[in-house]
Structures are given as structure tokens and as C-alpha cells.
Amino acid sequence: MTDVPEKKPSRIQTRNRRLILDSALDVFSRDGFGGATLDAIAKGAGLSKPNLLYYFEGKTEIYVTLLSQLLETWLDPLIELDPDGDPVEELLGYVRHKLDMALELPAESKLFAGEILQGAPVIAGYLKDDLKPLFDRKCVVIQDWIDTGRLAPVDPAHLIFSIWSTTQHYADFGTQVSALLDDKSPAKGAHNHLEQMFRRLLAPVNQ
Amino acid sequence: MTDVPEKKPSRIQTRNRRLILDSALDVFSRDGFGGATLDAIAKGAGLSKPNLLYYFEGKTEIYVTLLSQLLETWLDPLIELDPDGDPVEELLGYVRHKLDMALELPAESKLFAGEILQGAPVIAGYLKDDLKPLFDRKCVVIQDWIDTGRLAPVDPAHLIFSIWSTTQHYADFGTQVSALLDDKSPAKGAHNHLEQMFRRLLAPVNQ
DNA sequence: TCGTTGCTTTACCAAATGGTAAAAATTTGA
DNA sequence: TCAAATTTTTACCATTTGGTAAAGCAACGA
Structure with a gap:
């Protein structure tokens, strides 16, 4: 109850978060956390960098997820x-x-x-x-x-x-x-x- | 003979290259190649960054060495x-x-x-x-x-x-x-x- | 049909980072 | 001791990178 209601994610959200995480797994596992870039992850996911940051708060949140x-x-x-x-x-x-x-x-x-x-x-x-x-x-x-x-x-x-x-x-x-x-x-x-x-x-x- | 004569390194060179490599081993092994920075390596070696680059041509050369x-x-x-x-x-x-x-x-x-x-x-x-x-x-x-x-x-x-x-x-x-x-x-x-x-x-x- | 909400793009920015130029300081060898 | 060589510092710079603002576009419910 202290938590935000958290509406259930739309179809687009589910798909794009999945795309991002798939791409991020590739990039992080290949380049390490320090070597990975948001640009590379975004490119791999087929999204723009700001679009990617619409779904995740930042590089670290993707990695932690x-x-x-x-x-x-x-x-x-x-x-x-x-x-x-x-x-x-x-x-x-x-x-x-x-x-x-x-x-x-x-x-x-x-x-x-x-x-x-x-x-x-x-x-x-x-x-x-x-x-x-x-x-x-x-x-x-x-x-x-x-x-x-x-x-x-x-x-x-x-x-x-x-x-x-x-x-x-x-x-x-x-x-x-x-x-x-x-x-x-x-x-x-x-x-x-x-x-x-x-x-x-x-x-x-x-x- | 096609190679440069390569004078033997001075005492200062030997010492400073050693300091740099020691520090670089720390930094690279802790942060990975991508996460490592020349500033961190230089700091660990007690040298300035340009000074470090007097001894090695760049980040990659240190890593390869x-x-x-x-x-x-x-x-x-x-x-x-x-x-x-x-x-x-x-x-x-x-x-x-x-x-x-x-x-x-x-x-x-x-x-x-x-x-x-x-x-x-x-x-x-x-x-x-x-x-x-x-x-x-x-x-x-x-x-x-x-x-x-x-x-x-x-x-x-x-x-x-x-x-x-x-x-x-x-x-x-x-x-x-x-x-x-x-x-x-x-x-x-x-x-x-x-x-x-x-x-x-x-x-x-x-x- | 229209307004609200959700998604995407464009145009940026500040900080970090790898690297350079050149002057200043120091060491070395004759 | 003094000039040449070596080492170090100061002052930069261009690029990359994580991240933001805000406008545009799309979808959806009333």
C-alpha cells in the first residue's frame, strides 16, 4: 500500500524491455560493465538511446535488472x-x-x-x-x-x-x-x- | 638491424615503468579494460597522466604489455x-x-x-x-x-x-x-x- | 471528435576520458 | 660547469558517453 499501484505493463513495454535486456546481455557479457555503452545496447535493441532511457533509469538499472x-x-x-x-x-x-x-x-x-x-x-x-x-x-x-x-x-x-x-x-x-x-x-x-x-x-x- | 638501436633504459625509466605496470595490474584486474582509466592508473602509480603517456603509447599498450x-x-x-x-x-x-x-x-x-x-x-x-x-x-x-x-x-x-x-x-x-x-x-x-x-x-x- | 495518456524522436549538454603540445625542470655526461 | 638529453608539468583538446528537455506522434477511451 505504501507502494505505487504499478499498472501492468503494456504490450509495447513488455516487448521493448525484453529487446533491451536481450541486447544488454549481449553487450555487458561481451564488453563488461565498464566497456558497455548505452549506444551499443540501444543499437542492438533497435531503439534510440533516449527511447531506451524511457524504459530504464540508466545503465546501472539495466545491469542490475x-x-x-x-x-x-x-x-x-x-x-x-x-x-x-x-x-x-x-x-x-x-x-x-x-x-x-x-x-x-x-x-x-x-x-x-x-x-x-x-x-x-x-x-x-x-x-x-x-x-x-x-x-x-x-x-x-x-x-x-x-x-x-x-x-x-x-x-x-x-x-x-x-x-x-x-x-x-x-x-x-x-x-x-x-x-x-x-x-x-x-x-x-x-x-x-x-x-x-x-x-x-x-x-x-x-x- | 632494421630495428632501432634501443638504448638501455635509465634507472628512472625502469622504476617508473614498473610503478605504472603495478598500478595498471590493479586497475585493469579490478575494473576490466573498458572500466579502467588512465587517470586511475596514473594516480596509483603516483604520476601525472601525461607523464604516464611519456612511458607508454597509450592505454592499450599498457594492457598488452x-x-x-x-x-x-x-x-x-x-x-x-x-x-x-x-x-x-x-x-x-x-x-x-x-x-x-x-x-x-x-x-x-x-x-x-x-x-x-x-x-x-x-x-x-x-x-x-x-x-x-x-x-x-x-x-x-x-x-x-x-x-x-x-x-x-x-x-x-x-x-x-x-x-x-x-x-x-x-x-x-x-x-x-x-x-x-x-x-x-x-x-x-x-x-x-x-x-x-x-x-x-x-x-x-x-x- | 477530442483530450488524455503513452511512446518516440530531435536536439542538446556536462562530465569524463584518451591523448597532445610545448614549456619548464631535472638529470646526465663531457 | 654547461650544454644536451631526459623527465615532468601545465594547459589544452576532441571525442565519447551517460543522461535530459521538450516537442512530436500515436493510441485509446469517452
């Missing part, structure tokens, strides 16, 4: 780690899911990587207030799996870091991966390799 | 992978070395990451002409180790990607790592975890 939308979908797979599922399969499923996201949405991954690389100026609060609690809960779940003997003993936090880094690498360092692999697409090799690596790491020792 | 210096030291550990050493220990040593570099020189790692993230506009040629041949040679070495039964069968290229990504993660995503770990320094946990992970992956199955 992109990041917050991104963070929602980005964490879903981690949230879905099911404490009641089979530990190894749950974690391997998570690896697969993250790798697929990196391969299919590299721009999103790069946008996030760029933000963290620069010290998370925009999402520092999110890391502390939202990501950390979730991360801690999932570490407990993994530790439980270990304590009940269904998972090899690993450091849960560093395990998650390993999953994040190895999967996102195919997006964030995609330029390097492409330059080094003769194979056109790294998808199959990456899937096989990560499956093998994490299965060996996580499979509990038979006793 | 930093990257090329970086690439030299960065690849050393990979070059040193010894075909005649013990395969598992050679690779684990490489992991340790890379992790130490990431922990000790995070700015360098971030600078490189930012460059790749943006499509390697400056070092694309280097990737193709220098890194790729080295990478291919080392893949052959690893494949040899596998073929002679001294290493578990893994995809050499993706193995190297895994080593790079997991180790550099502690530098490039250091902000996130710090936000999520209660522990002050991730060094010990990271070393233990990566040692465990790659040992399990690489140890050949006893027959």
Missing part, C-alpha cells in the same frame, strides 16, 4: 539438490544441469563471472544474504550424506566450488576452449569427463 | 610437466603449482580471465600460435602416460581444463569464495580437496 533475473534461474539447480535422493546421482545430476546451462547460456554465465571478477560491486549483498544461507544448508546436506556413509568424504564447500568452476569454465573460458580443441563442440567430451571425475571422487568406498 | 609479461610466467608450470616423471605426481605437482599461483597472484589471474571472458581480443593470436601447440604437446604426453598404463584413462584436454578451472577459481571467483567460506583463507582446504579429487581421478587402477 539483468543480474537479478539471472540469479533466480541460476540457483534453481542447487536448490533442487534433494536430501532424500541418491547422493551420488543427485550431485552428478547437478553437475550435468550446471554444465548444460553453461553450454546453452554462456552469456549469462559470463555476465555473472564478470560481476564476481570485479569484486561483486552490485551483488555483494545478495551473496551474503541469499547465496550464503543456501550454500550453508546444502553443505550440511552433503555432510549428512558423508556421515551416513553414502558419499565419499569430501569437503562439501570445496566440492561445490569444483562443480561450479569446472562447469562454468566451458562458458566463461569458451574462447580459450574453442581455440584449443579441434573438436567443434566440447559438449560431449565435457559431459563424459566431468561425469567420470565426479563419480570417482564421490562414490563411497565399499566396505 | 601486462598480458604478455603475464603469459610468460603463466605457462611455465605447464611447460615443466615432465614426460619422464611419475605421471600422477607430475600432474598433482602441476595442480599444486597452479593453485599456489592463483592464491598468490590473484590479480594476474583475474586480468587473464577478464581478457578471455571478453573473447580474447588482444591475445587471440597468442592462443592459436603459442598456447595451442604447447597444449597439444602436453595432451600427447598425458595420452602416452595413459597408453602405458601409468595413468587412469582420462580425456587429456578436459583434464587440463579441469585443472585450470578449479585452481583459477580461487582467484577469479575469490570474492564469492570469501563470501561463502567462514574460514579466513581457503588455501588449506583447497589444496586438500584438489589433491584428493585429482588423485582419485588419475590413479591407475591396479591390475
Whole structure:
């Protein structure tokens, strides 16, 4: 009630905000926040710069909007780690899911990587207030799996870091991966390799 | 002989170029190429902007100089992978070395990451002409180790990607790592975890 | 049909930024 | 010590860039 009524957006608004965000994702992920320009974003969206600023208050608001939308979908797979599922399969499923996201949405991954690389100026609060609690809960779940003997003993936090880094690498360092692999697409090799690596790491020792 | 004689640099030149490059590493790794400004670099070096431009031809030359210096030291550990050493220990040593570099020189790692993230506009040629041949040679070495039964069968290229990504993660995503770990320094946990992970992956199955 | 609202364009602007010219100051070497 | 070479400063400049003002145009409801 203290808030503005906020009429629902018109068809034009929905379309143009979408166009702007799509273009902005391209530009920000390619040039970084500092290197991105409103002109480039406007051009990519097929709008004039003042027209773009009719829909967003400024460069920063576009960037923040992109990041917050991104963070929602980005964490879903981690949230879905099911404490009641089979530990190894749950974690391997998570690896697969993250790798697929990196391969299919590299721009999103790069946008996030760029933000963290620069010290998370925009999402520092999110890391502390939202990501950390979730991360801690999932570490407990993994530790439980270990304590009940269904998972090899690993450091849960560093395990998650390993999953994040190895999967996102195919997006964030995609330029390097492409330059080094003769194979056109790294998808199959990456899937096989990560499956093998994490299965060996996580499979509990038979006793 | 077609080149300029190039007198050796004076003491002042050596000192000031060092100051500039040190400051530039800070600024570029924090703000990215696009976000970095000559004013910020000059201020960090304790020089005026025109003075800075007396030593370097422009922003890009500073950036390129930093990257090329970086690439030299960065690849050393990979070059040193010894075909005649013990395969598992050679690779684990490489992991340790890379992790130490990431922990000790995070700015360098971030600078490189930012460059790749943006499509390697400056070092694309280097990737193709220098890194790729080295990478291919080392893949052959690893494949040899596998073929002679001294290493578990893994995809050499993706193995190297895994080593790079997991180790550099502690530098490039250091902000996130710090936000999520209660522990002050991730060094010990990271070393233990990566040692465990790659040992399990690489140890050949006893027959 | 007309007035209100929503969307777009044109024409700007101030600040920031990469870079330059040239004079002043300093260092160096004979 | 003094002239030549090197280094630093002062005073600029052109372009780019994020952003604004206001007029024009379009859509929509009464």
C-alpha cells in the first residue's frame, strides 16, 4: 500500500524491455560493465538511446535488472539438490544441469563471472544474504550424506566450488576452449569427463 | 638491424615503468579494460597522466604489455610437466603449482580471465600460435602416460581444463569464495580437496 | 471528435576520458 | 660547469558517453 499501484505493463513495454535486456546481455557479457555503452545496447535493441532511457533509469538499472533475473534461474539447480535422493546421482545430476546451462547460456554465465571478477560491486549483498544461507544448508546436506556413509568424504564447500568452476569454465573460458580443441563442440567430451571425475571422487568406498 | 638501436633504459625509466605496470595490474584486474582509466592508473602509480603517456603509447599498450609479461610466467608450470616423471605426481605437482599461483597472484589471474571472458581480443593470436601447440604437446604426453598404463584413462584436454578451472577459481571467483567460506583463507582446504579429487581421478587402477 | 495518456524522436549538454603540445625542470655526461 | 638529453608539468583538446528537455506522434477511451 505504501507502494505505487504499478499498472501492468503494456504490450509495447513488455516487448521493448525484453529487446533491451536481450541486447544488454549481449553487450555487458561481451564488453563488461565498464566497456558497455548505452549506444551499443540501444543499437542492438533497435531503439534510440533516449527511447531506451524511457524504459530504464540508466545503465546501472539495466545491469542490475539483468543480474537479478539471472540469479533466480541460476540457483534453481542447487536448490533442487534433494536430501532424500541418491547422493551420488543427485550431485552428478547437478553437475550435468550446471554444465548444460553453461553450454546453452554462456552469456549469462559470463555476465555473472564478470560481476564476481570485479569484486561483486552490485551483488555483494545478495551473496551474503541469499547465496550464503543456501550454500550453508546444502553443505550440511552433503555432510549428512558423508556421515551416513553414502558419499565419499569430501569437503562439501570445496566440492561445490569444483562443480561450479569446472562447469562454468566451458562458458566463461569458451574462447580459450574453442581455440584449443579441434573438436567443434566440447559438449560431449565435457559431459563424459566431468561425469567420470565426479563419480570417482564421490562414490563411497565399499566396505 | 632494421630495428632501432634501443638504448638501455635509465634507472628512472625502469622504476617508473614498473610503478605504472603495478598500478595498471590493479586497475585493469579490478575494473576490466573498458572500466579502467588512465587517470586511475596514473594516480596509483603516483604520476601525472601525461607523464604516464611519456612511458607508454597509450592505454592499450599498457594492457598488452601486462598480458604478455603475464603469459610468460603463466605457462611455465605447464611447460615443466615432465614426460619422464611419475605421471600422477607430475600432474598433482602441476595442480599444486597452479593453485599456489592463483592464491598468490590473484590479480594476474583475474586480468587473464577478464581478457578471455571478453573473447580474447588482444591475445587471440597468442592462443592459436603459442598456447595451442604447447597444449597439444602436453595432451600427447598425458595420452602416452595413459597408453602405458601409468595413468587412469582420462580425456587429456578436459583434464587440463579441469585443472585450470578449479585452481583459477580461487582467484577469479575469490570474492564469492570469501563470501561463502567462514574460514579466513581457503588455501588449506583447497589444496586438500584438489589433491584428493585429482588423485582419485588419475590413479591407475591396479591390475 | 477530442483530450488524455503513452511512446518516440530531435536536439542538446556536462562530465569524463584518451591523448597532445610545448614549456619548464631535472638529470646526465663531457 | 654547461650544454644536451631526459623527465615532468601545465594547459589544452576532441571525442565519447551517460543522461535530459521538450516537442512530436500515436493510441485509446469517452
